[in-house]
Amino acid sequence: KQEVTQIPAALSVPEGENLVLNCSFTDSAIYNLQWFRQDPGKGLTSLLLIQSSQREQTSGRLNASLDKSSGRSTLYIAASQPGDSATYLCAVRPYAGGTSYGKLTFGQGTILTVHP
Amino acid sequence: DADVTQTPRNRITKTGKRIMLECSQTKGHDRMYWYRQDPGLGLRLIYYSFDVKDINKGEISDGYSVSRQAQAKFSLSLESAIPNQTALYFCATSDFGTNTDTQYFGPGTRLTVL
Numbered sequence: 297k298q299e300v301t302q303i304p305a306a307l308s309v310p311e312g313e314n315l316v317l318n319c320s321f322t323d324s325a326i327y328n329l330q331w332f333r334q335d336p337g338k339g340l341t342s343l344l345l346i347q348s349s350q351r352e353q354t355s356g357r358l359n360a361s362l363d364k365s366s367g368r369s370t371l372y373i374a375a376s377q378p379g380d381s382a383t384y385l386c387a388v389r390p391y392a393g394g395t396s397y398g399k400l401t402f403g404q405g406t407i408l409t410v411h412p
Numbered sequence: 413d414a415d416v417t418q419t420p421r422n423r424i425t426k427t428g429k430r431i432m433l434e435c436s437q438t439k440g441h442d443r444m445y446w447y448r449q450d451p452g453l454g455l456r457l458i459y460y461s462f463d464v465k466d467i468n469k470g471e472i473s474d475g476y477s478v479s480r481q482a483q484a485k486f487s488l489s490l491e492s493a494i495p496n497q498t499a500l501y502f503c504a505t506s507d508f509g510t511n512t513d514t515q516y517f518g519p520g521t522r523l524t525v526l
Contacts, residue, residue: 300454330514339416339502339517340455385454389513399470400515402447402454 298323300388302403309376309410317371317406319386324364327391331360331371334383334405343384344371348391376410383407415439416518418503424524431490433521435503443506444486445515446470446478448499455502461486462508493525 299322309315319329328347332340344353344360346369352361359372369386387400416437425431435444442463447455447470457470459478467480475497479487490497503518 305452327513332517337520339519340504342514342516345514387455399457399460400455402456404452404454 298388298390298401300386300401300403302384302386302406304406305404306407307409309408311376311378311410311412313376313410314372314374315376315408317373317384317386317408319369319371319403321367321369321388321401323390324367325391326364327389329360329362329369330387330389330400331358331369332385332387334385336382340385373408376408378410378412380410381408416503416505416516418501418518418521420521421519422522424526425493426526427494429493429525431493431523433488433501433503433523435486435488435518437484437503437505437516437518439505439507439516440483441505441507441516442483443508443513444480445504445506446476446486446488447502447504448472448497449502449520450499458488458501490523490525493523495525498523498525 301320303318330345331343346353346362357374362369383405385405387402419434445460446458449455461467461480477489501521504515506513506515
């Protein structure tokens with residue numbers, strides 16, 4: 297059974313800092329890995345998706361890397377801003393046929409607070 | 413208008429009551445999902461549907477049932493609600509036709525069972 301763990305559970309940083317959020321998974325047979333952002337009282341917004349054949353994806357100040365063999369992904373946020381404050385979740389999709397395809401397994405999330 | 417909508421957004425009910433949560437999407441996606449989120453546990457999959465005639469149990473389906481009334485509608489029912497079903501419930505959709513099958517989430521329904 298796939299297990300996804302995110303470290304740290306919470307992080308508080310001053311504005312302007314570069315920071316790294318970590319995600320690890322136990323089964324390396326994944327199709328892709330996705331990072332989401334969740335704001336209080338709202339749904340999830342997809343930030344970046346990395347296919348299993350890719351090493352990283354970038355969007356603006358965000359960079360996500362994937363090391364499938366070691367079961368790890370990192371989300372790097374450059375020059376953090378108060379508006380980045382949210383919960384960040386990673387989720388993996390298994391690489392298998394049949395009914396397991398499409399099912400996401402989520403980590404518990406990292407609560408990020410960026411203070412001015 | 414939001415692509416994935418959920419109703420109600422908040423609901424308080426009593427133990428033993430039957431509750432239905434509804435999800436509608438305008439994205440034209442064939443796949444739909446129901447998750448619940450509990451503090452410290454992330455999101456867990458309850459049920460998923462790959463098309464109107466294909467419904468599958470997720471990892472925590474006990475105590476829940478679903479109905480895919482149309483491609484755009486997927487409802488989650490709690491036949492007899494119990495307090496440990498208090499959680500934030502999310503509906504999501506995805507398009508099998510894309511090579512990423514990215515999931516898009518609704519705003520969530522906060523359910524409290526007293």
